[in-house]
Amino acid sequence: MVFENNPCLRLSWAKVLFGKPSLVVLHTWINRLDGTIGFVDRVMVKELNRHRFQFIPSVWEEPFGIVALEGIACGLIPIASDGGLPDAIGEAGVTFKRGQLAALVATTTRLVQSPELQAKCRRAAPQHLANFRSDAIKQEFLAALESVAAPRSRQAVK
Structure with missing residues (x-):
């Protein structure tokens, strides 16, 4: 079945x-899935909280990287490849060209050597995370539905 x-x-x-x-x-x-997936427990969160940066060098064009939001929530600044990951990290992290090691190194170096850029990412994190809370996503989804339904309602009235 x-x-x-x-x-x-x-x-x-x-x-x-x-x-x-x-x-x-x-x-x-x-x-039952033989270790292919698992839960992030408190020990993992505690371990992530000890670090400053999160590397997400995806080899394919991610549609969206929830792992980036999880890292941001743990206080990390994501360093991620392009694709859908920039949407997931917003101004709370930095991106580099996927598949280009030199770009990863340059982006990481720039971030590590710039306390100002790190501070900017950290300041952006709370609002960025708030944009992905379930209530914010629900409101955005409802607004999209209403924008599609409204023109049809007006046509039905005519």
Whole structure:
């Protein structure tokens, strides 16, 4: 059965059936995946908090990098390749040309040697993270739906 063999579908069904799947259910499913994914626990967050920068040198054009938001939330400044990652890091990090080691080195050097750039990234982080909170995303989504629905409503009235 497709449902049993696809962890994404199992998780989706758990959300549909139970609203929010319990942590026990999630851990059970994830343990069956042979270590391919896992939870970031408090130890990991504590470890990330000890560092200043996060390297995200993706080899493909990411559609969006949630890992960048997670790093920013842990106080890291992301150094990420281009693609969808610039949307995920905004002004809270810096980017370099994907696949170009020299660009990664130059970008990292510029950031490490510039306390001003680091401060700028850190100042941008709280607002950037706020833009991706569930309530902000919901409002943006509803506004997009309303902008599409409004012209159709006016046409129906005519």
